[in-house]
Amino acid sequence: MNSNLAEVLDAARALSRAERAEVAHELIASLETTNEYDEARYFELKSAVDKGIASLDAGRGIELSVDELGDYLGERGRLATERAEVKRA
Structure with missing residues (x-):
């Protein structure tokens, strides 16, 4: 795992449960888009x-x-x- 990813994950873990859920939702939605x-x-x-x-x-x-x-x-x-x-x- 590179340092940027580790930093992002650490920052995400510091969020509230609701905020982590929102981040997860947005990331999943970004995978569903087509080009x-x-x-x-x-x-x-x-x-x-x-x-x-x-x-x-x-x-x-x-x-x-x-x-x-x-x-x-x-x-x-x-x-x-x-x-x-x-x-x-």
């Missing part, structure tokens, strides 16, 4: 899901047997990974 990259990924995923649902609603889905499902999902995963790697490059 712009996370939000962009969320909206991109939501858009893809919305398009997929619209396609299914329009009758453009495909039928697979249970035996075909594993191979189909594996191929979809491989394609998604390739696309993600291209976007990162």
